[in-house]
Amino acid sequence: MELEIKNLSKTYSNGVQALKDVTLTIPQGMFGLLGPNGAGKSSLMRTLATLQQADSGSVTLGEIDILNDKSEVRKILGYLPQEFGVYPKVSSYNMLNHIASLKGVSSKGERKDLVESLLTKTNLWHVRNKSLGTYSGGMKQRFGIAQALIGDPRLIIVDEPTAGLDPAERVRFHNLLSEIGENTIVILSTHIVEDISNLCNNMAIICLGEVVAKGNPAVLTEAVKGRVWKKAIEKVELESYQSGMQVISTHLKAGQTIIHVLSDDKPDASFEASPANLEDVYFAEITSRMETVSA
Numbered sequence: 001m002e003l004e005i006k007n008l009s010k011t012y013s014n015g016v017q018a019l020k021d022v023t024l025t026i027p028q029g030m031f032g033l034l035g036p037n038g039a040g041k042s043s044l045m046r047t048l049a050t051l052q053q054a055d056s057g058s059v060t061l062g063e064i065d066i067l068n069d070k071s072e073v074r075k076i077l078g079y080l081p082q083e084f085g086v087y088p089k090v091s092s093y094n095m096l097n098h099i100a101s102l103k104g105v106s107s108k109g110e111r112k113d114l115v116e117s118l119l120t121k122t123n124l125w126h127v128r129n130k131s132l133g134t135y136s137g138g139m140k141q142r143f144g145i146a147q148a149l150i151g152d153p154r155l156i157i158v159d160e161p162t163a164g165l166d167p168a169e170r171v172r173f174h175n176l177l178s179e180i181g182e183n184t185i186v187i188l189s190t191h192i193v194e195d196i197s198n199l200c201n202n203m204a205i206i207c208l209g210e211v212v213a214k215g216n217p218a219v220l221t222e223a224v225k226g227r228v229w230k231k232a233i234e235k236v237e238l239e240s241y242q243s244g245m246q247v248i249s250t251h252l253k254a255g256q257t258i259i260h261v262l263s264d265d266k267p268d269a270s271f272e273a274s275p276a277n278l279e280d281v282y283f284a285e286i287t288s289r290m291e292t293v294s295a
């Protein structure tokens, strides 16, 4: 079953057009939604999660009309928002038990089995009786996933889940998401390119409310292969390079400024070929668009 988003648009009352004619087909598995701050990722996520209205367009998941059958959507949806508040004094066991009860798991025995399996799956069993307020960032995110999984959802939305997690927690969280993505649609919204290349078979890049690229990360990367060139420059030279060629990104490496340039041919002998990666695709798509806005 696929999630079909067609011509979705949204303008807030302050005039900001957060979504412009967004059309995407999202199959089962992990789908990455990548974009800079303010791109419209959360606006899209909140719309899919029935938390806000779109102005126009349609979204369907099989028979379900996501924009209009709100109660149906909530039965099949698991949502981990960007800001996930927890009740600090309640234990994860009691909280999951409570949420399961609210979501309609009325049998006590069934609830016990469900809560125990979720705590095991998210690796929180050993801290099940500790209050949520004492959890680390990673534990809180895993608890967020545990609550999102209640009700056996077919669509799971996670909004920037790894911000603030240390590397070990991030890996653990990724493994958990991949496992879930084996038989569900999981939409992962992030501005961390590496998260997408590590996890997702399908993705879209969104910028200023528009989908600017979509497809398989490896295929998208293939399209810039052989066209990325790099060079170490002095920081003061950056502006002149930017005015003369398409500088897609600037990195500081061991005190040096390294630029990546997109060009069909080697810009000059001082540049060397750089192996293309998803970050190059991302910057190639967003840099010129963002410059137009900030100019």
Ligand SMILES: Nc1ncnc2c1ncn2[C@@H]1O[C@H](COP(=O)(O)OP(=O)(O)OP(=O)(O)O)[C@@H](O)[C@H]1O
Residues within 6 Å of the ligand: 012, 013, 014, 016, 017, 018, 035, 036, 037, 038, 039, 040, 041, 042, 043, 044, 191
């Ligand atoms: N409730 C709102 N009212 C007015 N403008 C809003 C509202 N929510 C978001 N925006 C604006 O809409 C645009 C898209 O915001 P959104 O939060 O969807 O982006 P995002 O890609 O999730 O960004 P971030 O990564 O920073 O969370 C931004 O310009 C933002 O300022």
